[in-house]
Amino acid sequence: MSQFLYLYRMTAAARQEAMGTPERAQQSMQRWMAWMGELDAKGHLKDRGQPLERTGKVVRGHKAVTDGPYTEAKDLVGGFTLVEARDIDQAVELSHGCPILDGGGSVEVRPVMKMDF
Amino acid sequence: MDLSEHLFRHESGRLVASLTRIFGVHNLALAEDVVQDAFCRALEVWKVRGVPDNPSAWLMAVAKHRALDVIRRAETARNFAPELARVLASEWTLAPAVDEAFSSPVMRDEQLKMMFSCCHPQLPEETQIALVLNILCGFGAGEIGRAFLTSRAAVEKRISRGKKVLATGQRLFDLTDAEFAARLSAVRRALYLLFNEGYHSASGKTAIRSDLCGEALRLTLLLLEAPPAAAPETWALAALMCLLAARLPARIDIAGDLHPLLEQDRSQWDRRLVDDGLAFLDRSATGPAVSAYHLEAAIAAAHATAGSVDTTNWNAIVLLYDRLMAIAPSPVVALNRAIAIGQRDGPESGLEAARSIADSDRLHDYPFYPAALGELELRRGRVETARDLFASAAALARNSVERRFLERRASECV
Numbered sequence: 334m335s336q337f338l339y340l341y342r343m344t345a346a347a348r349q350e351a352m353g354t355p356e357r358a359q360q361s362m363q364r365w366m367a368w369m370g371e372l373d374a375k376g377h378l379k380d381r382g383q384p385l386e387r388t389g390k391v392v393r394g395h396k397a398v399t400d401g402p403y404t405e406a407k408d409l410v411g412g413f414t415l416v417e418a419r420d421i422d423q424a425v426e427l428s429h430g431c432p433i434l435d436g437g438g439s440v441e442v443r444p445v446m447k448m449d450f
Numbered sequence: 451m452d453l454s455e456h457l458f459r460h461e462s463g464r465l466v467a468s469l470t471r472i473f474g475v476h477n478l479a480l481a482e483d484v485v486q487d488a489f490c491r492a493l494e495v496w497k498v499r500g501v502p503d504n505p506s507a508w509l510m511a512v513a514k515h516r517a518l519d520v521i522r523r524a525e526t527a528r529n530f531a532p533e534l535a536r537v538l539a540s541e542w543t544l545a546p547a548v549d550e551a552f553s554s555p556v557m558r559d560e561q562l563k564m565m566f567s568c569c570h571p572q573l574p575e576e577t578q579i580a581l582v583l584n585i586l587c588g589f590g591a592g593e594i595g596r597a598f599l600t601s602r603a604a605v606e607k608r609i610s611r612g613k614k615v616l617a618t619g620q621r622l623f624d625l626t627d628a629e630f631a632a633r634l635s636a637v638r639r640a641l642y643l644l645f646n647e648g649y650h651s652a653s654g655k656t657a658i659r660s661d662l663c664g665e666a667l668r669l670t671l672l673l674l675e676a677p678p679a680a681a682p683e684t685w686a687l688a689a690l691m692c693l694l695a696a697r698l699p700a701r702i703d704i705a706g707d708l709h710p711l712l713e714q715d716r717s718q719w720d721r722r723l724v725d726d727g728l729a730f731l732d733r734s735a736t737g738p739a740v741s742a743y744h745l746e747a748a749i750a751a752a753h754a755t756a757g758s759v760d761t762t763n764w765n766a767i768v769l770l771y772d773r774l775m776a777i778a779p780s781p782v783v784a785l786n787r788a789i790a791i792g793q794r795d796g797p798e799s800g801l802e803a804a805r806s807i808a809d810s811d812r813l814h815d816y817p818f819y820p821a822a823l824g825e826l827e828l829r830r831g832r833v834e835t836a837r838d839l840f841a842s843a844a845a846l847a848r849n850s851v852e853r854r855f856l857e858r859r860a861s862e863c864v
Contacts, residue, residue, distance in 0.1 A: 348490060355458035358489050362453055365497035384494040412498045423788030432497075 334417045336379055336445040337424040339431070342408040343438030345387070351436035364432035372416060377427055382414035408439065415445070453501055456661075458489055460668070461506055462588030465513045466820055467560035471551045472517055472538070474531040475567065476617045478585075480540070484520065488512040514548050515647060521548075559625065561586060562676055566623035569636040574610055578640045579647070580605055581612040587665045595783075597658045625678060634679055638687050641666045641673075642743070645691050649698070656702050663698065667691045685734035686743035692727030693750035696720040708855040712759050712825075724754045743780040745770050764794035781812045797829040817846035821856055821860065828863060837863035 343351075352358050353408045372378045385415040387409055407444055418424035456831040462485055469481035502508045521530065521538055530538055537547045550556055568581040576598075583589040589597075591605040598605070623633060631705050648662025651793055663861035670688045700718035702708055709715075731747050749770045756762035784807040792800020804810075813819040824839030840860035847853035 348494075349486075352486060352490050354593060355462040355489065355588035356456070356593060358458045358493055359453065362458075362493060362496060362501070365493075366453065366501065369497070369500070369800070381500065382498050384498045411494055414498060415789065423612060 334419065335424075335447070337418055338443045338445060339382075339414045339416060339428060340410050340443065341412045341414075341431075341433050341438065342441060342442040343411055343433060343436065344408045346436040347408075348411070351433075351438075356420065361432060361436070362448075364435070368416070368430045368432060369414075372427060377416045377418060379417045380415035381436065382412060384412040385410055387411070389395050410441075411438075453505070456664075457505055459588035461485075462489075463561060463564075463586035464557055465509065467564045468551045468557050469513065469517055470564065470622065471556070471560050472521070472531055472534060472548060473807050474529075475619060475622050477530065478613060478616065480520065484513055484516045487516055503811055510552055514552055517548055518545065520787075531621070535636075558672065558675055558684060560622070561672060562679060563622035563625060565637055565672075566625070566630075566633050567616055567619065568612070569633060570612075570615055570619070571633075571636065571642050573613055573645050575640060575643060577608045577612045578636070579644050580608045581616070582644065582669070583662075583665065584609050584642060586669060589665075589827065597651065597662055602692065605667035625676070630678065634673075634681065634684070637673070637679075638670075638684060638743070641670050642687060642690075645694070649694055656706060656852075659702070660695075660698055663691070663695050667695060680735045682737040682739070683741045683743050685730050686747050687743060689727045689730035689734055689742055690750055692723045692730060693747060693754050696723035696727060696754060702851065705855075706851055708851050711753060716757065719754065740773070742774060745774040745777070749774075759793070762793070764790055770792055780815070781807050781809050784808070784810075785813065785816075785822055789825075792829070797826040800826045801830075815846055817843040817848065817852055817856060819843075820846070821859065824859065824863075833863050 335440065351361050369378070369381070388400070393399070416424060418427060421442065424442050424444075428434075428442055431440050433440060465485045465488065466478070466481050469484055470478055471481050491512055492505070492509055496502070497504075521544060523854065524530070526688035534547060535542045551560070565582060565586055568585060569578045573581070580594055583594050583597075584591070591609060592602040593608075594600075595602040597607045627633070645663050645666035648659045648664075648666065651659045651662065667688070668689060670684065673684050674688060696719045697711070697714060699720060700709060700714040700716065701711075727747070728751060731744075731751055734744055734747070749767055752763055752767050752770070767790045768787065771783065771790055774783050775787060785804060788800050788807065791803045804819075804826065807813070810819070820839045821843040824836045824843060827838035827839060837860050840856055840863060844853055844860060845858035847856055
């Protein structure tokens with residue numbers, strides 16, 4: 334098994350839209366619980382990960398520090414999860430059920446580099 | 451941890467009410483923004499970390515935190531609730547004041563005050579109901595529009611007009627106001643209409659119907675928690691809602707087909723709701739006045755406690771309808787009375803009563819008028835007359851559930 338990082342990306346507008354009304358929030362939450370629960374039940378969930386604040390700092394050379402969010406980026410990473418899968422194809426397939434996809438967001442699937450050589 | 455049903459909807463009403471206490475009703479939009487923020491945050495955190503053990507407490511803590519933030523960042527506290535201006539201006543008293551607004555008795559009273567404010571006499575009933583659904587039940591304009599078969603834009607207009615009237619009031623309705631009794635009566639009326647909309651709703655969707663009934667009952671139970679609002683009429687209204695809601699599972703089946711009372715499978719009635727309804731009806735039997743809610747609840751109780759149509763005490767039901775006609779006459783009540791007479795004395799008597807309804811012209815587009823005549827004609831063997839009546843009833847149907855039912859009745863007339 335290999336490890337993959339899911340990076341959840343979404344624009345602020347899409348995030349607001351996914352919330353919409355309290356009932357939409359409820360449905361969205363339930364879909365997330367179902368999806369995460371399934372990953373967990375099938376043994377793919379290595380680490381649930383963490384949500385990320387949408388603000389922060391960007392540090393560049395010469396100690397130039399600017400405020401994030403990174404306004405040039407259309408969609409921000411709102412959180413991450415570490416999963417285990419056979420290969421990237423399976424990791425991609427597992428991500429298809431992620432509710433963020435219904436709300437116009439995306440999942441970036443990144444293999445964790447293997448260090449055993 | 452599982453999410454309880456409609457968690458966000460119910461929390462939305464509670465949190466907005468408490469935040470409005472702090473920010474003032476003229477800042478209702480700010481209160482709603484803070485709640486929206488808290489929900490967004492919950493979604494982001496919970497979806498990765500899972501739902502916390504006490505989601506309500508979690509949401510409340512985030513909302514409080516945001517409220518403190520908003521107040522500290524504001525130039526002056528004067529623009530928030532005027533009666534709290536001094537308290538909010540000092541860091542010493544700010545946090546306790548915010549805590550207090552979210553304590554459970556205050557939270558309950560704030561919801562009641564909001565409910566009473568929404569039922570402002572200047573607002574038409576449909577606007578009152580839209581406001582209650584939007585602010586206290588967390589329904590979006592689109593969701594209200596779907597339930598009432600109105601466009602989202604029309605509901606939005608209604609809500610924003612209503613909120614303007616709320617904002618001009620400066621503060622929410624005071625529960626010790628001299629107008630309390632009159633306003634309580636308007637609140638009950640709005641909740642009664644909300645329940646009816648769900649029960650008879652033009653919308654064919656079962657889920658929407660039971661949601662509206664559930665919200666109306668939830669808010670009525672909230673009224674019962676507050677002594678001044680827990681008047682006999684309020685108990686009667688709660689009884690009526692429970693007794694009718696008990697029949698919902700048998701009224702519309704899984705396929706979405708309507709089954710009128712006389713042909714319902716009574717084993718599907720919700721016994722717990724029947725028991726609650728009967729207990730509430732007992733508690734309503736204090737005080738001198740018998741209201742329309744008392745009589746309607748008593749009629750519903752007579753049905754709920756009868757094992758079958760044949761063993762129903764139709765005489766008692768006719769007498770209750772007589773009394774209802776005396777205090778709250780309407781052609782629909784008269785029609786239901788005629789149906790009960792038809793059960794007690796036979797179809798000829800029922801038809802006679804139905805045909806002599808004083809203002810029956812107001813029933814000219816009500817599909818269940820010709821349908822009731824059809825049932826009575828069918829029972830006395832006039833099959834063709836019955837079929838024609840069911841066909842004209844089907845032509846008046848307001849939604850596909852009614853249409854399917856009435857067409858089926860017509861086709862059964864052979």
